[in-house]
Amino acid sequence: MTENFTPADLIYLYLDGEADSMQQTTMFAALASDPDLQQEFSEALSMRRAFEFERSSAKPPLYLSTRVFQDAGILPKAVGVGALGGGLWLWLRKAAVPVGTLLLGSVVTFFAMNLLSPSRTLPTTQRAEQIPSASSQPTISSSTQQAYDQSAGTTGSAATSHVRSVSYVRDRGLHELRTSDNHQSASSGYVSPPSATNQNALNVSPQNSTENDALDGTEGFISRQTRIASAQAYEANPYARKLDMVYVPLSNINVGKTSDFSVQINMAGANIAGVVPGSTNPSFLSDIAGTVLYQIDEKNALGFGMSSVRHNISDNTNNGSLQNPRLTTWTVEYQRISADALLLGGQGYLSLGVGPSWNSGTMMGVGDVNLGLSFPIAFLRLNTGFNVQSVWYQSQSNGLSTNVKSSFILGLGYNW
Amino acid sequence: MAADYSTYTEAELYALLFGSKSEKDAGFQEIYDRTSSRIFMYCRKILGSSHAADDAFQETYALFLKSASPDKEMTNLPAFLIRIARNVCLRMRQRTQQHGEVMFSEHFFAAPAETSSMEQAELAKLLTMALDMLPDDQREALILQAYEDMSYQEIADMMNVPMTTVRNWIVRAKRKLREALEQYWLDYRK
Numbered sequence: 001m002t003e004n005f006t007p008a009d010l011i012y013l014y015l016d017g018e019a020d021s022m023q024q025t026t027m028f029a030a031l032a033s034d035p036d037l038q039q040e041f042s043e044a045l046s047m048r049r050a051f052e053f054e055r056s057s058a059k060p061p062l063y064l065s066t067r068v069f070q071d072a073g074i075l076p077k078a079v080g081v082g083a084l085g086g087g088l089w090l091w092l093r094k095a096a097v098p099v100g101t102l103l104l105g106s107v108v109t110f111f112a113m114n115l116l117s118p119s120r121t122l123p124t125t126q127r128a129e130q131i132p133s134a135s136s137q138p139t140i141s142s143s144t145q146q147a148y149d150q151s152a153g154t155t156g157s158a159a160t161s162h163v164r165s166v167s168y169v170r171d172r173g174l175h176e177l178r179t180s181d182n183h184q185s186a187s188s189g190y191v192s193p194p195s196a197t198n199q200n201a202l203n204v205s206p207q208n209s210t211e212n213d214a215l216d217g218t219e220g221f222i223s224r225q226t227r228i229a230s231a232q233a234y235e236a237n238p239y240a241r242k243l244d245m246v247y248v249p250l251s252n253i254n255v256g257k258t259s260d261f262s263v264q265i266n267m268a269g270a271n272i273a274g275v276v277p278g279s280t281n282p283s284f285l286s287d288i289a290g291t292v293l294y295q296i297d298e299k300n301a302l303g304f305g306m307s308s309v310r311h312n313i314s315d316n317t318n319n320g321s322l323q324n325p326r327l328t329t330w331t332v333e334y335q336r337i338s339a340d341a342l343l344l345g346g347q348g349y350l351s352l353g354v355g356p357s358w359n360s361g362t363m364m365g366v367g368d369v370n371l372g373l374s375f376p377i378a379f380l381r382l383n384t385g386f387n388v389q390s391v392w393y394q395s396q397s398n399g400l401s402t403n404v405k406s407s408f409i410l411g412l413g414y415n416w
Numbered sequence: 417m418a419a420d421y422s423t424y425t426e427a428e429l430y431a432l433l434f435g436s437k438s439e440k441d442a443g444f445q446e447i448y449d450r451t452s453s454r455i456f457m458y459c460r461k462i463l464g465s466s467h468a469a470d471d472a473f474q475e476t477y478a479l480f481l482k483s484a485s486p487d488k489e490m491t492n493l494p495a496f497l498i499r500i501a502r503n504v505c506l507r508m509r510q511r512t513q514q515h516g517e518v519m520f521s522e523h524f525f526a527a528p529a530e531t532s533s534m535e536q537a538e539l540a541k542l543l544t545m546a547l548d549m550l551p552d553d554q555r556e557a558l559i560l561q562a563y564e565d566m567s568y569q570e571i572a573d574m575m576n577v578p579m580t581t582v583r584n585w586i587v588r589a590k591r592k593l594r595e596a597l598e599q600y601w602l603d604y605r606k
Contacts, residue, residue, distance in 0.1 A: 013587065049536060058563075
């Protein structure tokens with residue numbers, strides 16, 4: 001058979017242990033006098049070592065071995081109460097990516113919100129224009145406070161509660177006092193004073209300020225300095241002003257509701273499958289999601305969303321066949337934001353959604369994580385960030401299966 | 417004292433599959449330990465797609481257990497399992513082609529072991545990618561020889577072709593791979 005092979009061919013037969021003695025003699029004779037052939041021998045040897053190297057390092061992953069042993073009846077199936085042995089491990093593995101992403105997102109958001117936020121202290125001259133000086137600052141004395149409580153008909157612990165409520169209104173009212181004498185324009189929670197006397201008593205003279213400061217720290221009472229600091233913080237926060245959010249440190253008051261609804265429309269942009277391990281299927285601006293949120297307070301919003309996302313799944317279920325399905329999903333959404341989380345003029349947000357989806361007769365579970373920044377532009381909000389969506393479904397052959405998709409997002413929001 | 421199944425012959429292990437539940441489990445685990453790496457490698461190299469290869473791998477062992485019979489004489493377990501895996505992979509490939517789909521090209525790359533050189537790991541990756549350029553017959557013959565360590569005769573028996581054909585396929589395939597990696601060799605020499 002030697003006549004059918006060139007000396008170069010014989011190199012491969014020899015290295016595979018398939019060359020007979022005559023072929024070996026022919027090959028070695030050619031090798032001795034041909035540098036190119038020597039080079040090819042060296043390269044063929046490198047290839048053989050690479051094959052051996054890969055052969056020795058190949059090992060089925062644990063999740064796959066788990067599946068095989070479940071099929072063999074050695075491990076329990078990943079459903080039912082008795083599935084904790086193999087099933088829990090399998091589930092944990094599949095949940096690792098979305099949970100890991102969530103944790104990573106939380107850490108990034110924390111740093112963005114707390115460490116990278118630029119100082120919002122206004123220049124002294126600007127501050128002087130916006131914040132009344134100590135001498136002209138409206139203050140309240142303890143006697144006036146008591147008089148007010150008595151006139152409002154509150155005593156004891158109820159009085160304390162009432163004082164706290166009124167103090168909150170006054171904090172916010174600092175800004176309104178400058179443009180209007182009408183205290184009743186303050187937001188909900190304000191109790192109208194019973195008489196003009198008491199109304200005037202709220203704007204007390206500066207000479208009472210020392211007395212007022214002495215009471216600072218008393219439960220339910222907020223001093224002039226604290227209110228000035230609070231007002232400065234409010235004035236210094238353009239985002240809070242634009243959204244008309246009450247920006248008062250929570251250490252001073254307990255309530256900060258804004259009653260804002262917002263609508264967000266986001267498009268999924270460039271795929272970032274390389275960033276999130278396990279995520280697949282690049283698609284450019286092919287996915288869309290809409291969210292309606294009710295802002296419970298400065299930091300929390302709750303609502304629902306609808307998304308249409310294509311997933312890279314090719315599998316059979318008990319009810320049908322999934323071939324790169326586009327999944328329409330309804331989700332319950334929770335969004336975590338922070339009024340003082342400013343980064344490059346934007347507001348960091350982290351939203352989580354969970355909901356069902358149907359495709360080809362198959363019910364699927366969908367988990368959604370969004371992390372990004374929202375920038376106020378006029379009456380709109382520009383949303384950027386990234387989205388990770390996980391889908392869980394019951395595969396005919398693999399049992400509980402998952403697919404993860406990650407994308408950059410770009411979208412618009414509207415607040416009213 | 418627990419039996420040391422690692423000393424059992426393949427025929428003895430196969431016979432355990434028809435014993436008690438504990439014997440069957442122990443026998444299957446030992447068979448799996450001895451063969452899973454090769455079957456796994458075969459499925460990944462033939463199908464490329466990690467999802468499809470995982471399915472084929474799982475189905476291979478399910479079919480192996482289903483087809484087990486006390487009347488069967490088992491002398492070469494790896495070859496028997498690769499034959500099952502081959503049938504499963506061929507069926508999956510046909511099904512994919514019938515649907516007009518292109519297999520998702522997601523190659524499996526083995527993680528480099530600590531003792532292995534970076535060059536070997538890099539070359540192994542390049543070879544895996546270059547495999548796609550080969551005709552199906554040449555590719556399969558090469559995978560069985562290079563990754564499964566089967567002899568030309570065993571491959572000929574499995575693929576049901578003359579050994580001379582297998583020899584030609586493998587030699588041609590390896591020379592093509594080498595040519596495809598020409599740039600790598602040039603860089604390597606530098």
